[in-house]
Amino acid sequence: MRDTRILLTLPALFMLATSASAEGKLNIFNFGNYTSPELIKKFEKSYDVKVTITDYDTNDTALAKVRQGGHGFDIVVPSAQVMPIWISEGLLLESRPDLMENFSNVDPKWVNVEFDPGRRYSVPWQWGTAGVAVNTSVYAGDINTSAIFLDPPAELIGKVNVVPEMSDVMYLAIAYAGGEACTGDMTLLKKVRDILNNAKPKWISMDYGTSEQYSKGDVAAGFAYNGATFRSRLLNPAIHYGYPKEGYPVWMDNAAILKDAENVENAKLFLNFIMEPENAALLSSFARYANGIVGSEAFMPEDMRGAPEIVIPEELKAQGQFSFACPPEIQAIYTKIWTELQK
Structure with a gap:
């Protein structure tokens, strides 16, 4: 039988030293202000x-950074569509x-998902809606419409912020224009391009914004996520979340x-x-999104149970559709529209 004892050559010794020095560390790459410090x-x-967290602002930013290599991160939190x-x-x-061990706690509806069948690569982080x-102290009209940021009423012009997440903005704009997700209809997409370009001069910013900006009145409206809006409302009760009646995406980060x-x-x-219910609840209690782990609800704050940002109105449930990745050729068209919008 061949001798299987390992000869510790210089390269092998170097590898052992590197491995030893990495013990006791974890480097997480995640969306900003999205990870519970308590967790x-x-x-x-x-x-x-020892955990180190590095923030990114969009899925595109994270993907570009990791593609470059040499990043030093261990965990990343991509959205389902990417x-x-x-x-x-x-x-x-x-x-x-x-x-x-804790995989049995994952809600069955989030197990055999199209973006990671059977969950061989990822676990649920949090999920929610984009709206x-x-x-409402600035604008008292209908808020369940994407017109809030795509055709802002007079009261909101110059006070709108748009979170720069291409896939969700494109989804909302396409739905507002009367199209379906991942459409390749060029006539409709030209209409979408025009809607976005005409709306942009009425916005004050395109960034992730903060709960404080909304609560202090620096921003009065915009495209936002349900959990982030929930956090804003806790600081200012006048901040409300709208589910666009034209259609809105349901998303999951992983x-x-x-x-x-x-x-x-x-x-x-x-x-x-993070698949342990009590720990998943810490994530939700901080960022104010649902998490996909059965039993976590028992450990969440009472104010999350009936929150309007989490409980979708019955009459608007059908307008929400899960957001999947579009084919590469369609994605390329959307990227072209998005790049033009950001100029």
Whole structure:
């Protein structure tokens, strides 16, 4: 039988030293202001792991950074509509969350998902809707429409912020123009381009904004996410969330381990950790989104149970559709429209 003992050559010694130096660390790359500090403290204490969080603003920013390599991150949190890109480009580790101890806590509706069938790469982080936020002390009209940011009423002109997340803005604009998600109808897409370009001069900004900007009145309305709007309302009761009657996307963000992660075992511990109901509740309690983990509701703040930002009005439920990745050729057209809008 061949001798299988390992000879510690200089390269092997170097690899061991690198591995040893990486122990006790975890580097998370996530959307800004989206990770519960309390959850991180609990994880660090439970496993004696030092966690570092680096923020990004959009899915596009995260993807571009990781594609470059040399980033040093272990975990990333892509949205469902871009997950197929991360997987097809080999950027994620097939870490098999479906075999982890706490996987049984994942809500069955979020298990065999189209963007990661059977959950071989990712676990639910949080999910919600994309719609509009409005300061009702500034504007008292109908808020369940994308016209709030695509054709702002006089009271809101110059006071609108648009979160620069291309896929969701395009979804809302296409629905507002009367089209279906991932349409390739060039006549309709030209209409969408014109709607966006005509609306932009009426906006004050295109950034993620903050709850404080809404609560203080620096921004009065705009395209926003339900949990972020919830946090704004806690600071200013006049801030309300609208579900566009023309159609709005339902989304899910997902935690996954990067293929070139240095701290794989710690990253696996973290994925399993956030599938524990009490820990998933910490994520939701901070960012104010649902999480996809059965039993987590029992540990959430009371004010989340009937919150209008989380409980979709019955008459508007049918207008919400889950947002999937569009075919590459369609995505290229959307990117062209988006690039023109940002000039």
